[in-house]
Structures are given as C-alpha cells and as structure tokens.
Amino acid sequence: MTDFSEPDSTIRHSSLDTRHSADDTVEYTVMTRDVVKVYRMGDTEVRALDGVDVTIRTGEYISIMGPSGSGKTTLFNAIGGLMKPTSGNVFIDEIDVAQLDANELAWLRCRKIGYIFQSYNIVKVMTALENVTLPMLFGGVPPDEAQDRAVEILTRVGLGDRILHTPKELSGGQQQRVAIARAFANRPAIILADEPTANLDIHTGEEIIELMKEMNQERGVTVICSTHDHKMLDISDRIVWMRDGKVQKIANRADVDIEINTMKEKE
Amino acid sequence: MKPATQPSADWEIGSLSLSLEVVCSMAVNSLRQRIGRAVLTLLTICTATAFMMYLLTMPRSTDPVDIQSWRLMMILSLVVSGAGVLNTMLMSVTQRYREIGTMKCLGALDSFILYSVLLEAAILGLVGAFAGAIAGLIISILLALADHGGEVFRAMEIANLPGKLLFVFLVGMALTTLGALFPAFIASKMPPMDAMRGEK
Ligand SMILES: Nc1ncnc2c1ncn2[C@@H]1O[C@H](COP(=O)(O)OP(=O)(O)OP(=O)(O)O)[C@@H](O)[C@H]1O
Ligand SMILES: [Mg+2]
Numbered sequence: 364m365t366d367f368s369e370p371d372s373t374i375r376h377s378s379l380d381t382r383h384s385a386d387d388t389v390e391y392t393v394m395t396r397d398v399v400k401v402y403r404m405g406d407t408e409v410r411a412l413d414g415v416d417v418t419i420r421t422g423e424y425i426s427i428m429g430p431s432g433s434g435k436t437t438l439f440n441a442i443g444g445l446m447k448p449t450s451g452n453v454f455i456d457e458i459d460v461a462q463l464d465a466n467e468l469a470w471l472r473c474r475k476i477g478y479i480f481q482s483y484n485i486v487k488v489m490t491a492l493e494n495v496t497l498p499m500l501f502g503g504v505p506p507d508e509a510q511d512r513a514v515e516i517l518t519r520v521g522l523g524d525r526i527l528h529t530p531k532e533l534s535g536g537q538q539q540r541v542a543i544a545r546a547f548a549n550r551p552a553i554i555l556a557d558e559p560t561a562n563l564d565i566h567t568g569e570e571i572i573e574l575m576k577e578m579n580q581e582r583g584v585t586v587i588c589s590t591h592d593h594k595m596l597d598i599s600d601r602i603v604w605m606r607d608g609k610v611q612k613i614a615n616r617a618d619v620d621i622e623i624n625t626m627k628e629k630e
Numbered sequence: 631m632k633p634a635t636q637p638s639a640d641w642e643i644g645s646l647s648l649s650l651e652v653v654c655s656m657a658v659n660s661l662r663q664r665i666g667r668a669v670l671t672l673l674t675i676c677t678a679t680a681f682m683m684y685l686l687t688m689p690r691s692t693d694p695v696d697i698q699s700w701r702l703m704m705i706l707s708l709v710v711s712g713a714g715v716l717n718t719m720l721m722s723v724t725q726r727y728r729e730i731g732t733m734k735c736l737g738a739l740d741s742f743i744l745y746s747v748l749l750e751a752a753i754l755g756l757v758g759a760f761a762g763a764i765a766g767l768i769i770s771i772l773l774a775l776a777d778h779g780g781e782v783f784r785a786m787e788i789a790n791l792p793g794k795l796l797f798v799f800l801v802g803m804a805l806t807t808l809g810a811l812f813p814a815f816i817a818s819k820m821p822p823m824d825a826m827r828g829e830k
Pocket of ligand 1: 402403404409410411429430431432433434435436437438481
C-alpha cells in the first residue's frame with residue numbers, strides 16, 4: 364500500500380493526451396497488489412497467481428503474454444471480480460473490489476467491464492441475439508433498444524446474418540465473435556479479452572483487433588488482452604509477460620519492437 | 631480509497647436495479663427454450679399432485695384396521711410424490727449452474743437469478759399442481775362412481791372437497807418452488823467462477 368499513489372481527485376475517463384503522460388498523477392484504472400490465487404486439489408497446491416502486481420492506466424492497451432498455464436485467465440478473473448483471490452487486492456478506479464457488496468460487484472461486471480471469455484461462455488439455449496442482449500438487460504437498457512444495439516454489434520463483428528442461430532449452429536470462431544459482441548454490448552470502460560482471436564482466421568482476427576484498437580483510441584476504452592499472437596503486440600502500449608503465476612517482465616512497445624525485429628531476424 | 635467527491639457519476643461504482651419485466655420475460659423464455667424439459671417436469675408435478683389428490687379423496691371404508699393401513703399408505707405416498715417433485719426441481723436447477731454462473735459473470739444480480747428461477751418454478755407449479763389436483767379428483771370420482779353409484783358424493787364427503795383441492799394444489803405448488811429455491815439460492819450466492827464449474 365505504500366507505493367499507492369494518490370489519485371487525481373476526479374475519476375474521469377482520460378483523454379488521449381493524458382494517457383501517455385508520465386507524471387505521477389496519471390489515472391490508474393486497474394491495479395493489483397500482491398494478488399495470490401491458490402487452487403487446492405487434494406494434497407497438491409497450484410499457485411495460479413503468485414504475487415501479481417500490475418498497474419494499468421486508463422485508456423491503455425495492454426497485451427498479456429505467457430505460456431499456457433501461466434495464470435493469464437486467473438488474473439483476468441480476479442480483475443473482473445469473478446473470483447476472490449486467496450490474498451492480495453484488486454483495485455478498479457482506486458476502489459478495492461473486495462470491499463464491494465454483491466450489487467456493486469454485479470454493476471462492475473455488467474457496466475464497467477466487458478469480458479471476452481477464452482471459453483466463450485455463451486448460453487447454449489439462447490440465440491446469438493439473446494446472448495448479446497443479456498448484459499444490456501441486466502444493465503437496465505430497455506429491451507427494444509437492447510435488441511437494436513445487439514443487432515448492430517453482431518453486424519459489426521460480421522454475424523449480421525447469424526443473429527438467430529444458437530451456439531450449436533455456429534462454428535467456434537462465430538461463437539467467439541458472439542462472445543466478443545456481448546463483451547462490447549454495454550460499452551464498458553475496460554475490456555478484458557482472453558485470447559479473443561484464438562479461433563479466428565487471420566482476416567477476422569485482424570478485424571477484431573482493429574475494432575478493439577478503435578474503441579481504445581476513439582473512446583478511450585482500456586483494453587487488456589491476453590494473446591499468443593505477436594501481431595497483437597504492434598498495437599499495444601505495453602506488454603506484460605507472465606510465467607508460473609508471476610509477472611516476469613513488463614515492457615513498452617518501443618522496447619519490444621526491437622525485440623520482435625531481432626526475433627524476426629533470427630527466423 | 632474512494633475520493634470524497636466524484637463529479638462524474640458515470641465512473642462511480644454504481645448499482646443495478648431489478649426489472650420485474652425482464653425477470654418475467656426471462657423466466658418465460660427459459661421455459662420456451664427448454665420446452666421438452668419443461669413438459670417432463672410438468673408431467674412429474676402433475677402426476678404426483680394427482681396421486682395425492684386421489685389418496686385424499688378416495689372413499690374409504692370405516693373399518694379401523696383399514697384406516698390404520700390407509701394412513702400409512704397415505705403418508706408414504708405423500709413422501710414419495712413430494713420427494714419426486716423436489717428431486718425433479720433440484721436436478722433441473724442444478725443442471726443450470728453453468729448458465730447461472732455465466733449470467734452472474736455478465737452482471738446479473740443475485741436477486742435476478744433467484745427470482746427468475748423461482749418464477750419459472752412457480753409457473754410450472756401453478757400449471758402442474760392445478761392440473762394434477764383436478765385430474766386426481768376426476769379419477770377419484772370416476773373410481774368411486776364405479777363402486778358406489780349414486781351414493782358417490784356422500785362416500786367422498788363432498789363438503790370437504792374444495793378444501794382438499796386447495797390443500798393439494800398448495801402442497802404441489804410449495805414443493806415445486808421449494809425444490810427450486812434451495813439450489814437457486816445457493817447458485818445465486820456463489821462467486822460466478824465457482825458456479826460456472828458447478829461446484830457447491
Ligand atoms: N479451477 C481450477 N482448479 C484448479 N487449478 C486451476 C483452476 N483454474 C486454473 N488452474 C490452474 O492454474 C494455473 C493457471 O491457469 P490459467 O487458466 O490462469 O492459465 P492461462 O495462462 O490462462 O493458460 P492458457 O494460455 O492455457 O489459457 C494452471 O496451472 C491451472 O492448472
Ligand atoms: Mg487462459
């Protein structure tokens with residue numbers, strides 16, 4: 364808590380000019396402090412997160428890389444308020460998520476954060492349209508308006524002709540796009556995208572990345588995106604590498620460009 | 631941590647309110663989306679309620695030995711059909727933990743989960759228990775008619791019939807909603823990720 368910099372007294376959406384400023388009054392939207400998550404299975408203990416400290420500025424585009432099992436999804440779940448860390452704190456807009464009551468947590472999940480799940484988590488008995496409408500209904504958007512908006516977003520992710528299909532009538536990549544559309548539905552301030560392009564062809568994948576970049580630059584949405592795709596690094600402000608539940612390294616894109624180039628040279 | 635003044639209401643941690651309209655449409659949709667399952671559940675509730683109604687209204691002999699065994703049979707049968715309804719509802723809600731978890735991840739209020747599952751169960755209970763109570767009564771009358779002919783209504787103590795009908799209907803309704811209440815309550819309070827994995 365000692366290095367907890369006092370925030371500007373206003374919590375507002377930072378515009379582009381403030382997000383790259385390096386002074387101490389930069390606004391942080393996500394901050395984790397020594398977050399630990401231990402899964403116990405019988406006698407064995409898995410430390411899925413082992414003391415993670417990350418600080419993410421409002422309006423930043425962060426990529427999280429790391430091998431399978433390094434704890435990316437677990438970190439996202441902690442940030443998204445979907446599970447309680449074993450110890451440590453997660454702050455969203457300077458507010459400790461652990462202090463929130465059930466209603467405030469629901470608000471956080473509904474309005475503040477748009478989560479693209481790695482495993483999609485779309486409701487099987489519902490159509491694409493119903494799935495995308497769901498978070499808007501929870502958020503109090505009138506049903507008619509929610510429906511119109513859902514059609515618009517689904518069209519945007521290229522599923523305009525599939526809105527009445529249920530998940531079992533959709534391909535993996537199409538289901539992923541339903542999950543993406545759903546995450547954007549409530550116009551969240553933070554997008555947690557867990558390998559959002561893993562099942563998409565290069566073309567659709569690039570469109571989705573383009574869409575996230577656009578929201579990031581035009582609306583100042585903070586994007587936190589886990590990926591194995593080196594192309595994604597090009598558009599991120601910073602890259603976080605995870606390994607064995609720890610943050611191994613955090614780098615600015617400028618520094619990484621050099622690394623990528625050397626990697627390309629080796630190839 | 632919370633700054634004293636927050637000029638932009640947009641970025642405060644806000645709260646959500648429950649819309650009854652959405653709860654109702656969600657409950658009805660959910661029944662529609664799983665119509666096969668709903669029909670099976672209805673059938674269970676209906677049969678069990680009809681059975682209870684029949685047992686309560688069938689004409690019985692006044693022989694004290696018969697009354698003893700009738701009582702025992704009555705109690706056992708009530709337990710069996712009640713447990714059947716409870717179990718059906720428990721199963722149908724428990725199977726949906728993943729879906730409930732998903733909804734919680736998307737920001738559904740605990741009360742939303744609870745009310746929509748309960749409303750769904752109440753609709754099933756209303757239809758099933760009502761149909762069952764009536765069906766049980768009809769079966770009872772038909773069987774008594776065969777045995778007692780014109781004396782049927784005296785044998786069945788007609789003055790008590792409306793009360794019994796209401797009683798059986800309420801018991802059927804209560805069992806249906808109670809069977810759903812317990813798992814729905816547990817699921818609504820679980821952290822979303824645990825619900826997604828269907829853990830207790
Ligand atoms: N529910 C759970 N129960 C037990 N162990 C778990 C659970 N969830 C995750 N783990 C463990 O925690 C570690 C981190 O998992 P996590 O899903 O966060 O990895 P990841 O970085 O997202 O991997 P991937 O790139 O494959 O998606 C893994 O070793 C995993 O086995
Ligand atoms: Mg993962």
